[in-house]
Amino acid sequence: MNRSPRTPGASVRVKLTIVMSLLVICTGVLILALVYLFLLRYIPEGNLNTVRGDFAPSRRDLAQAFVPRALWALSALVLVSAVGAWLLSGRLLRPLNQLQSTSLKVAAGQLSSRVELSGPRNEFSDVADAMDKMLDEIQAQVDQQRRFAANASHELRTPLAALRATLDVGIQGAGGEEEFMRRLGSISAKAERTVQALLTLSRAESAALHPRSTDVVLLVEDVVEQLLPAAIAAGFEIDVQLPEDLRVEADADLLEHALSNLVRNAIAYGRGAIRIAGGASGSMVLLSVENEGGMLGEAQLSQMVEPFQRLDRLGSVETAGVGLGLSIVDAVARAHHGELVLLARSAGGLSATLRLPAAG
Known part of the structure; x- marks a missing residue:
């Protein structure tokens, strides 16, 4: 939006200096007026002599002696006050200069600038x-x-390249029609999963939430019901241990995504059994998903929440995502003023715990 330039005017510093000087002048004039009203006016005019014949100054004598010196003193006081006001106003307005400097840097694209x-x-x-x-x-x-733009361009490049290669093969007539359609379906499904995961991650990171009191038990039951066939097919057992009344203040859709990603991650990278447990801890609710598996190091744990970082899969490839699962969980936790804690189990495998605010 183009704005017309403002006409130049006196700076705030100049205005403060002028106001301070005028205030000193008015104060000085008021003092002189009070001296005249309460002192000089009671002294008679003309030459005065005391009883012993000594000279006594008249009103004119006192005025001639007092007024010029008073005006010189007032002028000096105005000058000193003007200089002092100029220096003091400059110091007081210095923060505005910092604000202006930072604003100009930000307007020039330096978003890292701070006051x-x-x-x-x-x-x-x-x-x-x-x-x-x-x-x-x-x-x-x-x-x-x-x-989001970088991740989208990075992750969509692979399925689009695969789609182009598949179309080239189909145009050349190599392979059966059924195999061609199956590959097209697989590639489009992966691209759809990638886009959906990116959108979910973007929403979680932008904290565009619709929080409400959410029943964690019902949410876990829905997630387990959806993923149980895949877990059974991969040879997993899911053990759920939750108290009856466990509620959090959260966006139910995002929390369901997070829980689903934790379970999918356990199926994709674990083996044996999956245990889902939870409980209240003060003003927070803890919800953990544990799975058996290989030994994990600290470097691997820190790598897990990075976007598009995948460890070697031990479980079902079909349930694996696009490398954004735990990144989404971590973003959802932070958006709810909670946290995701990843711990390596001593017997092997992973323990992922969500800490979320309890419903008030």
């Missing part, structure tokens, strides 16, 4: 802190959009 105003809390520091917080949110949103 970072030092000193005790006051009106300027409140504005600066609010601006820094706003810039943090803006940068987070911009970074999220950039990550």
